[in-house]
Amino acid sequence: MxxxxxxxxxxxxxxxxxxxxxxxxxxxxxxxxxxxxxxxxxxxxxxxxxxxxxxxxxxxxxxxxxxxxxxxxxxxxxxxxxxxxxxxxxxxxxxxxxxxxxxxxxxxxxxxxxxxxxxxxxxxxxxxxxxxxxxxxxxxxxxxxxxxxxxxxxxxxxxxxxxxxxxxxxxxxxxxxxxxxxxxxLPPASQAELADKLAAARRLADLGYVDAAEQLLLRLFYFVALPEGTGYDLITDLHTALGDIEAADRWRAARDKLLARTVC
Missing domain, CATH: 2.60.120.330 (B-lactam Antibiotic, Isopenicillin N Synthase; Chain)
Structure with a gap:
C-alpha cells in the first residue's frame, strides 16, 4: 500500500x-x-x-x-x-x-x-x-x-x-x-461447526425462510476460514437434502460461475 x-x-x-x-x-x-x-x-x-x-x-x-x-x-x-x-x-x-x-x-x-x-x-x-x-x-x-x-x-x-x-x-x-x-x-471451522450451521439452515428452510437459510451459509465465509466454495457447496447440500434438485443444480452452477471453475 x-x-x-x-x-x-x-x-x-x-x-x-x-x-x-x-x-x-x-x-x-x-x-x-x-x-x-x-x-x-x-x-x-x-x-x-x-x-x-x-x-x-x-x-x-x-x-x-x-x-x-x-x-x-x-x-x-x-x-x-x-x-x-x-x-x-x-x-x-x-x-x-x-x-x-x-x-x-x-x-x-x-x-x-x-x-x-x-x-x-x-x-x-x-x-x-x-x-x-x-x-x-x-x-x-x-x-x-x-x-x-x-x-x-x-x-x-x-x-x-x-x-x-x-x-x-x-x-x-x-x-x-x-x-x-x-x-x-480467521479461525478455522470444524466439521462439527459446519454441520451445526447446515442443520440451522435446514430449520430455517423448513419454516419457509429459504433465502435466510442460504444467506446464513454464505456469510460463514466472513467469520471462519473455509476451503474455496464451501458456502456454495453447503447450500447445494441443503437443497439436495430438501429434495429440490433444481435449486441444488442452480447453486452448483453459481459456484462454477462466481469462482470461474472449469466445467468438464
Whole structure:
C-alpha cells in the first residue's frame, strides 16, 4: 500500500460524498444487495455504465465534477481499464468470487483507495480478513477468491481502479509498503461447526425462510476460514437434502460461475 496525503484524502472523500453520482446496482449474483457503483473512467464516458470490460478508459461526465479525484488519477499516470466509486451499505455482502475471468488474458491489477469506511467493513481472502484503512492505496489480486462485507456501517465508499500493467504501475508497486501485516487470520471451522450451521439452515428452510437459510451459509465465509466454495457447496447440500434438485443444480452452477471453475 502507498500512503496518500491526509488533506488530499479528505478532498477525495468530500467529492465522493457530494458529487451527483448515478449509483447503479450491478452484478446481482455476486451480492446480497446494498452494493452500488458509478464510473469515473470507462469506455463510454457515461457514469451510469458500470459493467466493466477491457478498454482504453476515458473520463466520464461525473469525473469532470470531481477535480481533486481527476488530478490524482492524472498524476498517477496509470493505464486505466476502468475506474469506479463503489459503495457498500451496512449489513451488505459481496459473496465469495473471482474477478477478471471474462476479460482478455493480459496482466492487470486492482487498486483501492478507501474514502469513507469503518472497522466492521473488511475484505476476506485466503482465510484472513483485511480492513483497508483510509489514507492508502491498496493493491489487490482479485483473481484469488475473495468477498467483502460491511457489517455495521456507515457506508463504505472506495475508489477502485482496474489498471493494466506498465512501467507506471511497476513504479507504484515498488514504492509501496507490504500489506501482509494488515491481514487477520480467521479461525478455522470444524466439521462439527459446519454441520451445526447446515442443520440451522435446514430449520430455517423448513419454516419457509429459504433465502435466510442460504444467506446464513454464505456469510460463514466472513467469520471462519473455509476451503474455496464451501458456502456454495453447503447450500447445494441443503437443497439436495430438501429434495429440490433444481435449486441444488442452480447453486452448483453459481459456484462454477462466481469462482470461474472449469466445467468438464
Amino acid at each position: 502507498d500512503r496518500l496525503d491526509a488533506s488530499l484524502v479528505e478532498r477525495l472523500r468530500h467529492e465522493a460524498l457530494t458529487a451527483p453520482a448515478p449509483w447503479k446496482a450491478a452484478y446481482g449474483d455476486y451480492q446480497s444487495g446494498g452494493w452500488w457503483t458509478t464510473s469515473l473512467m470507462n469506455a463510454s464516458g457515461d457514469a451510469s455504465d458500470v459493467q466493466i470490460g477491457d478498454c482504453a478508459a476515458r473520463p466520464t461526465d461525473l469525473l469532470a465534477q470531481m477535480p481533486a479525484t481527476a488530478a490524482l488519477l492524472s498524476e498517477l499516470s496509470l493505464s486505466y481499464m476502468w475506474v469506479r466509486l463503489a459503495r457498500l451499505e451496512a449489513n451488505a455482502f459481496l459473496w465469495e468470487h473471482r474477478d477478471y475471468d471474462e476479460l482478455e488474458r493480459v496482466e492487470r491489477h486492482r487498486l483501492h483507495i478507501p474514502l469513507h469506511t469503518n472497522s466492521s467493513a473488511f475484505l476476506v481472502t485466503g482465510g484472513a480478513k483485511v480492513h483497508m484503512r483510509g489514507g492508502h492505496i491498496w493493491r489487490l489480486t482479485p483473481t484469488f477468491p475473495h468477498g467483502v462485507c460491511n457489517l455495521l456501517g456507515p457506508d463504505r465508499i472506495h475508489l477502485i481502479a482496474d489498471v493494466y500493467a506498465d512501467d507506471a504501475y511497476q513504479d507504484l508497486a515498488e514504492r509501496s509498503q507490504p500489506q501482509s501485516a494488515a491481514a487477520e487470520p
